[in-house]
Amino acid sequence: MKKDDLTTGPMALHFRTLAIPAAFGMLFSTLYNVVDVYYAGLLSTDAQAGLAIGYQAFFVLIALGFGLSSALSSLVSNAKGSGDDAEAKRYVAQGMTFGVIITGACMVIGWFLGPKLIGLVSEAGTYRDAALGYFYWLIFALPGFLLAYGGNGILQAHGDSRSMQRALMVAFVANIVLNPLFMFGIPGLWSGMGFNGIAAATITSQTGVMVYIVKRIFQLEIMQPFQVTSLWPHKDSFKKIFAQLLPASSAIVVMFISGFVVQFALKSFGGHAVAAYGVAIRIEQILLLPILGMTGALLPIAGQNFGAHKYDRVRAALKYCWGIGFAMTALSTPILFFGGSFAMALFSNDPEVIRAGSNYLRVDAFLFPLYMMLFSINSLLQAFKQAIWTLWISVYRQGFAVAFFIWVFISFLDFGEQGVWFGIATAVASGWVLSIIIVRNVARIQIGGLLKPILATPHQ
Numbered sequence: 001m002k003k004d005d006l007t008t009g010p011m012a013l014h015f016r017t018l019a020i021p022a023a024f025g026m027l028f029s030t031l032y033n034v035v036d037v038y039y040a041g042l043l044s045t046d047a048q049a050g051l052a053i054g055y056q057a058f059f060v061l062i063a064l065g066f067g068l069s070s071a072l073s074s075l076v077s078n079a080k081g082s083g084d085d086a087e088a089k090r091y092v093a094q095g096m097t098f099g100v101i102i103t104g105a106c107m108v109i110g111w112f113l114g115p116k117l118i119g120l121v122s123e124a125g126t127y128r129d130a131a132l133g134y135f136y137w138l139i140f141a142l143p144g145f146l147l148a149y150g151g152n153g154i155l156q157a158h159g160d161s162r163s164m165q166r167a168l169m170v171a172f173v174a175n176i177v178l179n180p181l182f183m184f185g186i187p188g189l190w191s192g193m194g195f196n197g198i199a200a201a202t203i204t205s206q207t208g209v210m211v212y213i214v215k216r217i218f219q220l221e222i223m224q225p226f227q228v229t230s231l232w233p234h235k236d237s238f239k240k241i242f243a244q245l246l247p248a249s250s251a252i253v254v255m256f257i258s259g260f261v262v263q264f265a266l267k268s269f270g271g272h273a274v275a276a277y278g279v280a281i282r283i284e285q286i287l288l289l290p291i292l293g294m295t296g297a298l299l300p301i302a303g304q305n306f307g308a309h310k311y312d313r314v315r316a317a318l319k320y321c322w323g324i325g326f327a328m329t330a331l332s333t334p335i336l337f338f339g340g341s342f343a344m345a346l347f348s349n350d351p352e353v354i355r356a357g358s359n360y361l362r363v364d365a366f367l368f369p370l371y372m373m374l375f376s377i378n379s380l381l382q383a384f385k386q387a388i389w390t391l392w393i394s395v396y397r398q399g400f401a402v403a404f405f406i407w408v409f410i411s412f413l414d415f416g417e418q419g420v421w422f423g424i425a426t427a428v429a430s431g432w433v434l435s436i437i438i439v440r441n442v443a444r445i446q447i448g449g450l451l452k453p454i455l456a457t458p459h460q
Contacts, residue, residue: 006159006304007081007313011320015297018161023293025165028172030285032205035172036198037282037347039179045350047195049271050130052278056259057117057131058138061110064102065146067249068095069153070299071241074382076157077300081307089222092154093230094237096217098245099150101233103143110139117260127271130195137199144206151213154220156300161293163216164209171205178204247387251378251394258398262420265406269356269417275348276356283343283357284364287332288371294325295375302383311447318380319451325372336365356417363421370432377439384446389438397431 006014033055040047072095079088114135118128152164178201185192193200218226259281266273298321305313340361344354374397378390405426409419443450 005080006077006301007308007310011301011313011316014159014301015294015317015320015324017159018156018297018300019290019293021161021165021293022156022296023289025161025168026289026292027286028165028168030282030289032168032172032175033282034286034347035175035179036202037279039183039198040195041347043195044126045271045275045348045353046127047130048278048348048353049127049275050134050195051198052274053118053127053263054131054134054138055278056263057114057135058110058141059259060117061106061114061139061142062145062149063249063252064106064245065099065149066252067245067247068099068102068146068150068241069156070248070382070387071095071244072150072153073157073299074244074303074385074387075240076154077303077383078307078385080157081304083308085222088157090230090234090237091241092217092220092223094234095150095154095241096147096214097231097233098238098241099147103146106146107139107142110142111136114139120260120264127274133196134199137196138202141199141203141206144203144208144210148206148210148213151210151217154217155213156296157303158220158222159300160216161297163213167209167212170212171209174205174208175201244382244385244387247389247391248382251387251391251398254391254394254399258402261403261406262424265410265420265423266417270352272350272352273356273417273420275350276344276353277360279344279347279353280340280357280360280364282347283340283361284336287336288368290328291325291332291368291372292375294321294328295372295379297321298376299379299383302380306383306447311453314380314383314447315449315451315453318376321376322373325376326369329368329372332368333365336361336368340365359418360421363425367425367428370428374428374432374435377435380439381442384442386442386446389442393431393435393438396434397427401427401430 036051036055037048040051072091075091076088076095079085079091115132118131118135148164148167155161155163179198181192182197182200183192183194184197217223262277263274266277298317301317302314305311305317340358341354343361344357348354348357374393378393381387381389402424404423406420406423409415409423409426413419415422440450444454448454
């Protein structure tokens with residue numbers, strides 16, 4: 001069995017090979033952000049609030065990086081599964097060129113759009129000023145994020161999650177050193193950059209991640225021999241990449257706009273509420289990592305087997321993912337519910353920040369099984385090259401539902417700050433129902449049934 005062939009061999013082996021390194025990589029990515037939150041907290045609560053808002057604006061820009069990762073993972077894995085290595089190589093080269101183009105466009109757009117987003121969800125004062133300064137510096141980290149994420153989709157389609165894991169581990173260690181260096185400088189030589197030093201550290205370390213990932217792509221067997229002319233933009237390839245990228249990226253943009261909706265609702269309760277949400281979602285991310293690794297591995301596994309028309313293996317992959325996923329959430333939920341206050345206290349000594357954040361985490365604990373299923377459904381739809389449905393699910397759940405239910409709980413039911421958390425929970429639950437309905441219908445058409453075959457001739 002070839003190492004990058006996911007159409008044969010036991011599912012457990014493929015999930016371990018892909019999910020464990022991916023989860024560890026995301027762990028170090030999240031810990032990377034936790035380091036930033038910690039150092040911002042050494043300055044003030046306003047600095048933590050500024051970090052949360054500035055990073056939220058930045059993530060709207062790198063949504064294209066996540067979309068490019070999903071698009072290339074889907075297209076390359078489908079091509080490999082069908083045995084067409086020439087097509088797979090073309091998508092690799094064209095995907096890299098596409099990534100360079102959209103990176104330049106995002107840097108220009110971000111310079112003008114980011115401050116408007118930050119102004120929308122913050123009040124004039126110290127924490128808005130901190131967010132703006134941080135964001136302007138962070139724009140120069142866009143190449144590191146966008147090209148690395150897009151490249152990781154290519155590597156995952158070849159069964160390689162370890163390269164990104166190694167790169168993120170090194171970046172995490174570098175961030176621990178670079179943050180205090182850039183923030184506080186060198187005594188007697190340089191006074192440092194203050195809060196903006198966090199952004200400078202990110203630029204430096206993430207650029208290193210990008211360089212390593214691109215190097216690993218050029219070392220792939222499928223890229224030998226490499227011809228520079230293969231990087232020249234090809235209209236048809238660009239159209240196919242864009243067709244998969246746009247829905248996935250739009251869904252992520254909607255997700256981060258949802259974050260702005262939450263912050264807009266929280267700003268009326270004070271800076272402590274904004275800071276609490278920023279800290280709490282990073283704690284949430286740590287416990288979601290094994291789940292994200294597992295559900296992310298589903299995309300290339302299902303993608304290769306869908307390309308090879310091995311539909312029973314696609315269903316087997318989904319069942320395995322859900323089985324392990326439910327076991328993971330059974331462990332995560334009580335940890336989050338009972339340990340939220342302790343975790344919040346590690347990042348803030350403000351009692352109001354700890355109180356608000358722990359309240360969010362207690363509500364969030366019960367959503368973990370739903371998150372697991374939502375993430376796996378998104379991966380499966382992308383493997384089917386039906387990413388447009390992930391967009392519609394996101395538009396409902398993170399676009400309409402979050403805003404509507406937060407409004408209901410705050411303005412209509414007068415739940416106050418707690419109403420924001422209940423609004424998020426209601427949006428997730430109703431979005432889960434919608435996603436189940438959609439994936440059952442799509443799977444019936446594409447592979448003849450979601451968990452068992454129910455049609456004799458699925459769509460080819």
